[in-house]
Amino acid sequence: MQVFAFYLFASIVIASGAFCIFARNPVHSVLWLILAFFNAAGLMVLVGAEFIAALLVIVYVGAVAVLFLFVVMMLDIDFAELRAGFMKNLPLGLVLAVVLLAEIIIGIGAWSSVGTGNADAAVGLPAGGPSNIEALGALLYSKYIFLFEAAGMVLLVAMVGAIVLTHRQRGGVRKQNIGAQVSRRPEEAIRNVQPEIGKGVEL
Amino acid sequence: MTEFLQSVLGYEIGWFVATLALILLIALPLMLAVAMIIYFDRKVIAAVALRRGPNVVGPFGLLQSFADGLKVFLQETIIPSSANKGLFLLAPIITFTVALLAWAVVPFSEDMVLANINIGLLYILAISSLGVYGVVISGWASNSKYPFFSAMRAAAQMISYEVSIGFILISVVLFAGTFNLNDIIKAQEGHIFGVVNAYGLNPLLFPMAVLFLISSMAETARAPFDLTEAESELVAGYQTEYSSMSFALFWLGEYANILLMCTLNAILFWGGWLPPMNVDWIPWFDIPGIVWLFLKIFFFFFLFSWAWATVPRYRYDQLMRLGWKVFLPISLFWVFLVSGVVMIDKFGWPL
Numbered sequence: 001m002q003v004f005a006f007y008l009f010a011s012i013v014i015a016s017g018a019f020c021i022f023a024r025n026p027v028h029s030v031l032w033l034i035l036a037f038f039n040a041a042g043l044m045v046l047v048g049a050e051f052i053a054a055l056l057v058i059v060y061v062g063a064v065a066v067l068f069l070f071v072v073m074m075l076d077i078d079f080a081e082l083r084a085g086f087m088k089n090l091p092l093g094l095v096l097a098v099v100l101l102a103e104i105i106i107g108i109g110a111w112s113s114v115g116t117g118n119a120d121a122a123v124g125l126p127a128g129g130p131s132n133i134e135a136l137g138a139l140l141y142s143k144y145i146f147l148f149e150a151a152g153m154v155l156l157v158a159m160v161g162a163i164v165l166t167h168r169q170r171g172g173v174r175k176q177n178i179g180a181q182v183s184r185r186p187e188e189a190i191r192n193v194q195p196e197i198g199k200g201v202e203l
Numbered sequence: 204m205t206e207f208l209q210s211v212l213g214y215e216i217g218w219f220v221a222t223l224a225l226i227l228l229i230a231l232p233l234m235l236a237v238a239m240i241i242y243f244d245r246k247v248i249a250a251v252a253l254r255r256g257p258n259v260v261g262p263f264g265l266l267q268s269f270a271d272g273l274k275v276f277l278q279e280t281i282i283p284s285s286a287n288k289g290l291f292l293l294a295p296i297i298t299f300t301v302a303l304l305a306w307a308v309v310p311f312s313e314d315m316v317l318a319n320i321n322i323g324l325l326y327i328l329a330i331s332s333l334g335v336y337g338v339v340i341s342g343w344a345s346n347s348k349y350p351f352f353s354a355m356r357a358a359a360q361m362i363s364y365e366v367s368i369g370f371i372l373i374s375v376v377l378f379a380g381t382f383n384l385n386d387i388i389k390a391q392e393g394h395i396f397g398v399v400n401a402y403g404l405n406p407l408l409f410p411m412a413v414l415f416l417i418s419s420m421a422e423t424a425r426a427p428f429d430l431t432e433a434e435s436e437l438v439a440g441y442q443t444e445y446s447s448m449s450f451a452l453f454w455l456g457e458y459a460n461i462l463l464m465c466t467l468n469a470i471l472f473w474g475g476w477l478p479p480m481n482v483d484w485i486p487w488f489d490i491p492g493i494v495w496l497f498l499k500i501f502f503f504f505f506l507f508s509w510a511w512a513t514v515p516r517y518r519y520d521q522l523m524r525l526g527w528k529v530f531l532p533i534s535l536f537w538v539f540l541v542s543g544v545v546m547i548d549k550f551g552w553p554l
Contacts, residue, residue, distance in 0.1 A: 001215055027343060031290075031340070034336070050320070050321065050322050051322060051325070054322050054325035054326060054328075054329050055325075057329035057330075057332070057333070058325065058328055058329045058332055061329075061332065061333065062328075062329060062332025062333065062335075062365070063332065063362060063365075066332075066335055066336075066339070066358055066362060067362075069336075069339055069358075070339075070355070070358050070359075073339070073343050073351075073354075073355075074355075131321045132321065132322075133321070133322065133382065176520055176521075176524075178521070178524060
């Protein structure tokens with residue numbers, strides 16, 4: 001059962017990754033990417049890392065990919081222009097592909113020379129031990145506390161920076177003053193007038 | 204049931220058949236409940252508007268939802284010629300499936316839960332964050348301007364309120380010390396002076412309970428937050444181009460989501476399947492837990508329809524302001540407050 005599930009998830013990850021690259025429509029690409037994320041989460045569950053799987057779905061599928069989709073849907077897509085850059089970027093792409101391939105080969109070489117080690121041991125946490133979340137939390141908040149907080153600070157700085165860069169005061173915008181709107185009473189908002197015939201009302 | 208089937212059919216096939224049967228045991232009554240809750244919703248809104256509501260099909264109009272279902276089933280499915288056909292048909296399926304998925308971890312009573320997993324709450328958070336895809340994809344695939352506007356609004360709205368929902372859930376998790384929904388309910392037993400089985404009545408968590416109720420209305424795009432289908436500006440929002448069963452799937456999914464949010468309200472803050480008070484002299488514990496849970500869900504659904512019928516729709520800037528400038532700071536501050544209180548409770552005052 002587990003083997004079947006593993007091959008199902010793994011093959012869908014690879015296939016949807018390939019479709020993500022080859023899809024002509026960027027929106028379809030993003031949707032294939034989401035499918036890949038989702039099946040990667042399935043693989044995480046299979047090795048017993050259910051917390052990581054949940055985070056993958058919540059953060060990447062639930063937030064990051066939604067924003068991707070949001071942006072890509074708003075784009076005015078010109079397919080011819082998309083194709084035009086292909087030849088120009090081909091050398092760079094090939095270099096990247098070679099580097100990644102070399103990394104994989106080196107990784108496999110190192111793994112096979114050292115021996116399988118723990119790789120084929122039974123996966124999943126020992127029963128009765130601390131759960132995934134507890135184990136991760138105990139490690140993050142004790143041994144790696146400074147790195148963890150540093151990562152948080154980096155994210156905070158990035159967020160503040162993004163807001164500072166994009167925030168600008170525009171002229172000619174009427175701002176909503178919610179406080180004034182809420183504290184408004186009928187006496188200030190409504191006038192009862194009895195206009196003379198043919199005169200109209202002055203606002 | 205799982206053990207019995209495993210003894211008959213062998214270990215793996217027995218598990219498979221039993222799980223399938225349990226899924227159907229949750230999903231089919233859920234669909235029935237959605238049909239009846241739509242009827243109830245229409246009746247409540249009609250009563251507030253001094254109308255009669257559905258009263259023609261069946262006794263008291265009870266069969267109205269089934270008549271509607273039959274009607275949409277017999278209609279023709281229309282696919283706009285400029286629509287992206289595959290995604291157009293995929294979107295309602297996603298909405299409907301995602302709405303059903305989350306019920307896998309809901310504990311109906313102490314042992315009536317399909318998947319009693321450690322990360323139950325995170326699972327629900329993950330699944331509910333997928334709900335936005337059905338809306339966004341349908342809006343884009345319709346290739347029509349009002350659905351597209353609606354999809355953009357829905358994406359922004361759901362992401363905004365998910366942030367504060369996350370913080371509210373964290374404050375509950377800090378109190379309960381677990382992500383498992385069943386354990387969260389058990390942690391609420393006799394929470395206040397050993398008598399009241401509810402986090403919601405704890406003065407520290409009561410504001411969070413209120414915030415969660417409002418956020419869950421916004422998350423499911425119910426009135427007064429139904430900007431995604433504001434009929435005066437967007438026709439019917441993302442459902443505009445849909446007809447027949449594809450429309451019905453949206454509808455069913457939406458109501459299943461609303462029921463799920465009501466259930467979460469009941470589970471996280473109001474004791475789930477526990478009776479309201481932890482006392483022996485009233486024979487409350489003789490009533491099965493599932494009845495208490497259903498009563499609580501029903502109560503929260505009544506609040507949802509009451510709000511629908513009473514409160515006028517928010518303006519879009521008000522909606523965003525409420526999410527980002529009011530709920531987010533309050534819930535973030537409350538996470539600090541709650542973790543401080545839990546810390547003092549467990550380890551005593553510092554220094």
